[in-house]
Amino acid sequence: MARPSPYPAELRERAVRMVAEVRPNYPTEWAAMKAVAAMLGIGAAETVRTWVRKAEVDAAGVPG
Numbered sequence: 001m002a003r004p005s006p007y008p009a010e011l012r013e014r015a016v017r018m019v020a021e022v023r024p025n026y027p028t029e030w031a032a033m034k035a036v037a038a039m040l041g042i043g044a045a046e047t048v049r050t051w052v053r054k055a056e057v058d059a060a061g062v063p064g
Helices: 009-025 029-040 045-060
Strands: none
Touching: 009 029, 009 045, 029 045
16 A cells, blocks of 8 residues: 655645646756756655656546
8 A cells, every 4th residue: 555645635736737837948847847846845856747647647537
């Protein structure tokens, strides 16, 4: 069983929205994710990447 996230759902949703909003300002999606993680005080950009990918899968309706 996965460990519960120390981050509230609202923060995860905000981070995903922010990546989409700031993406045009950065040369890569990864750079945008790193910037958002830093802005929100999230320990690792990989955490934000995971949230973004999960949101993409959820939006597509792909079972997972």
